Amino acid sequence: MTEVDNITSLRQRREAIVRQHAEAENRRDVEATVATFHQPRYEVNGTPSDGEQAVRELLQGLMTGFPDFHGDITTLRHADDAVVMEVTITGTHDGEWGGIPPTGRRIEVPVAAIFEFNEDRLQCEKVYMDFATLLTQIGVLPAIG
Secondary structure (H helix, E strand, C coil): CCHHHHHHHHHHHHHHHHHHHHHHHHCCCHHHHHHCECCCEEEECCEEEECHHHHHHHHHHHHHHCCCCEEEEEEEEECCCEEEEEEEEEEECCCCECCECCCCCEEEEEEEEEEEEECCEEEEEEEEECHHHHHHHCCCCCCCC
């Protein structure tokens, strides 16, 4: 196997893990999502959730707050030690989320996610989104403009 074949194979394994992760989130299967990590860690706009229990609680909170949560992947890109995903998340705020009572309002928010790997072991998902847009869409913040 050549070095190019090795790189291609590693990228394919990483992409398969990222897609499995996204599919588990879309099924709202917290345990299957956690299982895609080697050592579970999320960072949302720089705030970490480290370890299985913290990641479970983060995901469960999201699934409770938005029981129809769904992410549509728009782009996947490969880096030396990561897979970068652009995704649009949608859902209805029908449950309490982050201490915010349900508003019944829909969200549609673009998100960038960086999946960091050590070889083919998922180490961390770093999520970046505009929380002001999300909070405006669920009616917590007033619309500007």
